Amino acid sequence: MEYSEQTNIVLKDPLSPISRKTRRNLLISSLITVFIVYSGLIPTKITSLGIEFSNANKSYILIVLGCVVVYFITAFYVSGIADYRIWKQLANEESPYLTAKSRIIELDELLSYDVESQEEKHNMIVERAQLKKELPKNKIDRNIGFIRSLGFEILLPFLIGTVAVGSVLANAGQIDPA
Numbered sequence: 001m002e003y004s005e006q007t008n009i010v011l012k013d014p015l016s017p018i019s020r021k022t023r024r025n026l027l028i029s030s031l032i033t034v035f036i037v038y039s040g041l042i043p044t045k046i047t048s049l050g051i052e053f054s055n056a057n058k059s060y061i062l063i064v065l066g067c068v069v070v071y072f073i074t075a076f077y078v079s080g081i082a083d084y085r086i087w088k089q090l091a092n093e094e095s096p097y098l099t100a101k102s103r104i105i106e107l108d109e110l111l112s113y114d115v116e117s118q119e120e121k122h123n124m125i126v127e128r129a130q131l132k133k134e135l136p137k138n139k140i141d142r143n144i145g146f147i148r149s150l151g152f153e154i155l156l157p158f159l160i161g162t163v164a165v166g167s168v169l170a171n172a173g174q175i176d177p178a
Contacts, residue, residue: 014087014149019079026072026157030164033065037167059172066168073161084154091145100131107131 015023036042042058045051053061107128111121 011145011148012087014153015080015083019076019083022072022076022079023153023157026069026076026161029065029069029072030157030160033062033069033164034160034167036065037062037164037171062168062172066165066172069161069164069168073158073165076157076161080154080157084149087149088146100134104128104131 013020042053042061044053107124111124111128
């Protein structure tokens with residue numbers, strides 16, 4: 001496998017389309033919930049459904065929104081973590097960094113023995129030097145891929161969802177029923 005192909009595996013999207021949609025829904029519901037909690041703008045009427053809310057029902061709206069966010073956190077956890085584990089396994093198997101590191105160790109071991117041909121020894125030394133030269137670039141790609149996939153794609157939506165649920169729990173009882 002060529003370097004650019006291996007790099008693409010590490011840098012590709014770790015989430016399936018289902019997880020991507022669940023992540024989107026989690027982020028949207030979380031942001032709407034946080035906005036409603038901190039702005040105090042709770043709808044009093046939904047005309048398309050013919051529903052009108054009294055002030056006493058407003059805290060229940062927050063609780064329902066919190067439950068929706070908890071649902072999406074759970075759904076994203078189930079699908080997102082499974083996708084991440086599959087992506088991580090594939091990335092580790094095809095990692096140019098780990099492949100190069102293993103080959104360098106193998107070449108070091110072969111060079112420690114007496115190599116019969118000077119040409120063969122020279123080729124091993126050249127290959128080892130080339131691998132050593134590319135090693136930092138491979139490690140950077142690998143680290144960027146893992147930071148993006150775990151941090152941005154997985155942990156950030158969980159954090160935002162947790163903030164939304166926490167804001168509902170902290171503020172649901174503070175709605176003025178008058």
